Amino acid sequence: MVGRSEHPEAQYLGLMRGILENGDERVDRTGVGTRSIFGATARFDLSNGTAPIITTKRVSWKTSVKEMLWFLTGETNIQALLRENVRIWTDWPLATYRRETGEDIEQAVFEHRIVEDDDFAARWGELGPVYGKQWRRWVGPDGREHDQIAQLVTTLKNNPSSRRMLFHAWNVAELGDMALPPCHMVYQFHVTSDGRLNCLMFQRSVDVFLGLPFNLVGATVLQLMLAQQADLKPGEFVWMSGDTHLYLNHLNQAREQLAREPRPFPRIRLTRRPESIDGYRIDDFEVEGYDPHPAIKADVAV
Template sequence: MPHPERQYLDLLERVLETGDARIDRTGVGTRSVFGAMIRFDLSGGDAPILTTKRVYWKTAVKEMLWFLTGGTNIQALLRDNVRIWTDWPLARYRRETGEVITQAAFEERIVGDDAFAARWGELGPVYGKQWRQWLGADGRAHDQIAELVRTLRENPASRRMLFHGWNVAEIGDMALPPCHMVYQYHVTSGGRLNCLLFQRSADLLLGAPFNFVGATALQLMLAQQADLTPGELVWVGGDVHLYLNHLEQTRAQLAREPRPLPQMRLTRRAASIDAYGIADFAVDNYAPHAAIQADVAV
């Protein structure tokens, strides 16, 4: 049976060799294909944490936990040693103030100065805000996650168990519109919870591996809260691309053989979907190849 990671490696190779050359929003340029699917079976405990390079899974899980708080300011992330969202507010700060400031100095000010963080650490109404406080036309805020948990418990045969972040009215106010934008859930007659994640835009080298981990962590939490067991994670990509400054790193990763996938588990049952922390997650038997460094395109 092929190693599950082979699906990802085959997609990397497909984009590298046949992707359409495009000039993208960032100006870096990409090779892109449209439409892809990868399926991961979580039922045996294995987690899609890539082994052909080290993926910092704790960072991905912390990001998911931050989304669930409804947070939109990077201060909370930085205080948790998560720096993956700094690029966007830092670019805005440099552009609007003209100040030459290092990322480290900017992050230090965000962490230590609440007023500065309130002014410059905001990302706008990004993922967490939409998931937990989607503002309807009637002015009411809708908690999509709470409704999902309720439906999983009370009506698991529903075909309406999903949440998404593409709030058209607020896209222009977001530092970055949602890439992983729709999560739909399905419960089998045997009590397995499946997830289909649609990602409209996928940075295949850097972004997608984090999204696999975050979606897995969320699936484990939801399954536990609804007394279900994890099933399949189905990842669907729309515009799936490699940035042109990631091509050599991609070739290096493709030269590596995948190793056995690790296992992710929850170490306790939390009182609610809002009560999990990073200490509640354990990953066993993770022995990946070395990390591969690449720059984020902003």
């Protein structure tokens, strides 16, 4: 057993405990209410092959990887996600459908229609210009599209000492058209003189119980893919946040999780090297030694 104080997951557990004990309680956009702090940081060393996949509850890491791969396609419709059995984005278009049609449709029925009916999906499965659109098809004032990911890969290969290796999704002109404005909004990269790729990801807002474990996995696999494409070694992943909160309907679940001892982080590796950043598939990711505590259920605040 790895001691809690020495385990990198202790950063996550300490953050959750600090919010429970010292967080500011207030009403939020969803109406559920949160207990929050402002400003947090955690650091994870990826150089030894381990990944920050939380062990004090089971995290569906494949779902997080599939979401990241979906972001990289530039797509913004949930149909592709649902066809991969990923349902984490359904709540927002489902809420829109119910509100605009007055039909109290069951989620499973709604998802089935999205998968099977392309016209229905085009009308009701669209999330607006969210992450993938901004990452891969940011539109400038002259109408030209900018592929931030492709440019990042080029810079990593040709000018790794650059201090401008970053991408973001906070497109002010299009925020109002998004189902949900970007939470993990800025990624910045740094290459050391011995060829290690470091990543810093900033979140303006983070649901610590449900969202953060997914965000850690997504950012980690993105860093691994970029490192492989640029012939670099994985280095450190630095996570930072602004509004860092627990929803009030997650407090008991957080206490349950805090009563558990973390287990060793699993190892993660890429099983092949595609020709480009666009070539990765879920089968290219292999996780070994993941032995988490049981999952803890909690509702998403929409």
